[in-house]
Amino acid sequence: MINSHAHLDFDSMNSIAQNAIAIVPSIGHQNWTDVQMYPYFAFGIHPWLVEIHTQQDLEHLEYLIKCNNPVAVGECGLDYIKNSDKETQLHFFTSQLSIAEKYGLPIIIHAVKATEDVIFLLKKYPKVTGEIHGFSGSEAQAQQLTKMGFYLGFGMQIINQKSSKIRQIVKNCPLEFTLIETDDHPNPNDLQLVAEEISLLKQIPIDTVISQCDNNAITLFNLT
Numbered sequence: 001m002i003n004s005h006a007h008l009d010f011d012s013m014n015s016i017a018q019n020a021i022a023i024v025p026s027i028g029h030q031n032w033t034d035v036q037m038y039p040y041f042a043f044g045i046h047p048w049l050v051e052i053h054t055q056q057d058l059e060h061l062e063y064l065i066k067c068n069n070p071v072a073v074g075e076c077g078l079d080y081i082k083n084s085d086k087e088t089q090l091h092f093f094t095s096q097l098s099i100a101e102k103y104g105l106p107i108i109i110h111a112v113k114a115t116e117d118v119i120f121l122l123k124k125y126p127k128v129t130g131e132i133h134g135f136s137g138s139e140a141q142a143q144q145l146t147k148m149g150f151y152l153g154f155g156m157q158i159i160n161q162k163s164s165k166i167r168q169i170v171k172n173c174p175l176e177f178t179l180i181e182t183d184d185h186p187n188p189n190d191l192q193l194v195a196e197e198i199s200l201l202k203q204i205p206i207d208t209v210i211s212q213c214d215n216n217a218i219t220l221f222n223l224t
């Protein structure tokens with residue numbers, strides 16, 4: 001079972017984290033080295049951290065991407081709840097979209113209260129594919145994104161019975177565009193719980209959920 005987004009290198013992860021099969025995204029220059037310990041990693045600059053990064057960091061990011069075979073660019077994106085300057089976030093996100101386009105890599109996107117702007121920008125890069133991880137947009141945005149060929153990542157938030165909006169989105173999201181993840185949850189092997197919840201919500205067998213989500217990750221990230 002492939003975890004499409006897990007920060008296995010974070011100190012907060014418990015020890016069995018090492019064994020999960022996962023796409024390990026980076027958040028900025030502080031973990032570009034650490035993530036390379038895992039078979040499948042990505043290089044990016046997270047929107048929470050743009051203010052501690054420079055133009056030189058963006059150039060270094062591109063150099064690392066060129067030389068080290070990451071499976072994706074990310075995580076990157078826009079977060080309008082965080083206090084990071086909006087213009088700076090837009091600059092770093094569009095720069096990383098350009099890098100993804102240039103190197104033909106998928107992009108891993110963090111979007112919080114910013115899905116509208118993310119969709120607007122993605123339309124300017126029609127060749128770029130990717131995923132919106134930890135999807136938190138609306139039903140209409142989910143439909144728009146999957147029609148554009150983007151995958152939506154769902155994690156532990158869907159387990160919460162009170163999260164009725166996101167659970168409804170999971171139910172309606174085509175399984176061919178669904179990815180499962182645990183993000184920074186300390187036990188990445190709780191991925192099984194996410195798959196079980198999708199199986200219950202969509203009323204389809206768990207084995208079908210797992211094999212389709214695995215295939216989606218293999219296709220999107222071109223895993224071998």
Ligand SMILES: [Zn+2]
Nearest residue numbers: 005075183184
């Ligand atoms: Zn993340």
